[in-house]
Amino acid sequence: MALWGVLFAMSKKGTEPSPVRKWAMRQYWRMQQSQAVVGLLLWGTTITLLLWPYVEWRFSDSCDSGICFNNTILGIPATYIGLVSIFLSVMLGVLTIGYLYDKVFSLWTEWRSVDMERNPYTTYALTPNWMMVTALQAELLKRSSPDDKEIQEQSEWFLKWCKQYAQGELFARAVQRWDEDMGPTPTFWFTDDEAMQKARDIVFDDED
Incomplete structure (x- = not known):
């Protein structure tokens, strides 16, 4: 009960990922298997x-x-x-x-x-795969309707959505794996060099 109380209290302190909560949930996931x-x-x-x-x-x-x-x-x-x-x-x-x-x-x-x-990834969040597909479709729609103000605004909103979740852990994992498998990952049109470098600098401790 004390552990769950600590985790609950930490969940109220913001949206930044907590190493303690992440570690605890990883052990819980392993036991669930x-x-x-x-x-x-x-x-x-x-x-x-x-x-x-x-x-x-x-x-x-x-x-x-x-x-x-x-x-x-x-x-x-x-x-x-x-x-x-x-x-x-x-x-x-x-x-x-x-x-x-x-x-x-x-x-x-x-x-x-x-x-x-x-599940946030079926409601409001984006996984790297869906992020790439969504951003690509938004960019194509934006370029195919340059004179449609409403389409331009909505396309920008989709690209902003993708950029927001390009700052998360899943995207960082994807970038690091892409770098490993296919060489340096390019800076995508919906993000920037700073976000890409941040994704590469994150250190994962999955073996803890």
Whole structure:
């Protein structure tokens, strides 16, 4: 709770990227990559061990009523068979819930809608790829309608939008990778030499 409080307080201090928040979110992202598989195994194991004491007697010599099993099944201790059966039943239950979530209730559509709403790069921000496409189209539109004042103003607005997000981290990563793969990246028409140099000077610490 203290960590989240610090991160929340830092989020109120402006739009400048915080190294602490960035580092914390990177570690959180790394943990999320295995969260689904690890969570599924933990749930299955926990429920299996919770249910086992209630059915264990059916796999022992003391079982004298109802459904009973031998101590061994095909040479395998019945205890193992029972534990595996419970675990697979739990997995089947999870799969059934997932099927209902997907095919019957379609809750993933609303989840995806909220996810898109919260993603700045699908609402107001620009990734380097879309930035280049948008700037190119705006420039072509601007040159094809030199006498249309409204088109000129809107084209300038689009170019200003691209220039604004050319100062961000994603553009800096793109420039550095372009420099590495294809040689020096030219100064694009919607930005300037200062922004390009700033993009090259940023040092990333992704290995922390």
